[in-house]
């Protein structure tokens with residue numbers, strides 16, 4: 407039901423309210439209700455979700471001031487140009503898909519820090535008045551100065567906001583200082599002495615729905631057909647929100663069609679790492695997805711994202727037949743070339759050893775296969791073309807895979823063995839709707855945690871915070887009895 411009274415109905419609904427649920431903005435001691443600067447907060451929905459019994463938390467995050475490009479002294483700063491070879495999220499994008507844009511770098515200094523220190527008492531989120539948790543991996547400049555007093559300066563990156571605007575985003579200067587202190591602090595920084603603020607930085611405090619109330623599909627456990635995705639689940643960040651949106655969207659459609667839901671595991675994708683963390687551990691502060699959170703990160707590489715996930719996209723009807731066939735062709739080329747390289751014999755000839763000398767690696771004293779030679783860090787696939795006359799012409803994306811898969815085969819294999827062990831526990835399924843309080847041998851805390859999360863597998867049960875090995879052993883005995 408929207409404000410005007412209109413009612414909409416749908417078998418599935420995805421809520422992606424971001425920071426809008428009961429959002430409250432802070433600029434120094436000035437506070438007001440808003441979802442984002444200049445936009446209304448969502449109050450009715452926040453109350454409605456509480457009435458429905460959802461457990462609601464409160465977090466906060468901060469944004470930097472936007473300044474006018476025409477008032478910045480760029481020659482005083484360090485320029486960072488766009489990457490020559492840009493990376494795209496999609497394997498379908500080739501080359502540059504955007505115009506070059508430089509970013510400029512400057513730093514805070516002791517004067518800046520002094521002004522911030524002098525005004526901290528005017529910042530409710532830093533002086534202890536407000537208790538909601540802030541984002542650890544993207545702290546405000548006030549927090550950086552409090553937490554790292556030994557640092558004499560902090561980096562600031564000046565990032566253009568877009569092609570058609572004069573606004574510059576000050577990455578690294580997230581703040582909810584009062585407006586006058588923001589201006590004063592910025593004017594102490596090299597290159598920003600005369601900068602004009604177009605929009606002041608602010609902090610925003612908002613409601614989240616604790617994500618352990620969700621299933622892996624991102625559907626709420628309490629209400630069938632209701633999905634939640636994005637910052638409303640306690641995450642922060644564009645990618646974190648986008649991947650949840652994608653998964654919730656896929657699963658909402660699959661549910662409506664009565665088809666199999668898309669649930670990935672931690673060894674398959676970062677999306678799965680994030681969702682598993684959210685639904686199993688919930689959050690106490692804004693969640694950011696970092697490579698360090700993925701235990702199988704050697705397998706979750708950017709270069710093999712297409713090999714890992716395109717088949718799922720195809721299965722869900724999101725990837726065309728043509729694109730899928732292209733992937734299969736690439737896969738075949740890679741496998742064939744890897745096999746061929748295992749058969750290519752390299753003799754310790756003068757030509758070979760001259761090349762190896764040039765590459766800074768030990769000459770050969772005996773015969774090896776080219777695959778073995780490629781495991782040396784100094785030797786690359788392209789550099790060995792001259793000693794491999796029968797090499798087929800392959801696209802760069804295939805040779806990149808050949809090289810990575812051969813060079814790191816040992817590490818990859820080790821990780822694959824770990825994944826096998828992991829999958830065993832993931833595949834040990836726990837029946838639905840178990841009454842944990844009727845089970846014997848599990849601690850009271852264990853029963854509470856299992857009931858709250860309702861793990862779907864033994865693997866997930868083990869990852870719930872506070873669960874002990876004896877809880878798991880007792881759980882297994884109880885499940886075996888039920889089975």
Ligand SMILES: Cc1cc2nc3c(=O)[nH]c(=O)nc-3n(C[C@H](O)[C@H](O)[C@H](O)COP(=O)(O)OP(=O)(O)OC[C@H]3O[C@@H](n4cnc5c(N)ncnc54)[C@H](O)[C@@H]3O)c2cc1C
Pocket residue numbers: 422423424425426427441445448451467468469470610635636637638641642643644645647648
């Ligand atoms: C100030 C600030 C700065 C940030 N800076 C960065 C950054 O530099 N890098 C980064 O990775 N992440 C950053 N983030 C985080 C990132 O922007 C968010 O985590 C991400 O955009 C969240 O996406 P979302 O789709 O969940 O929500 P949002 O992007 O917030 O979108 C929510 C949408 O829902 C709409 N909405 C809300 N309630 C209702 C309602 N009741 N009815 C209808 N529509 C409604 C809103 O209008 C809005 O369009 C920042 C966040 C904030 C708040």
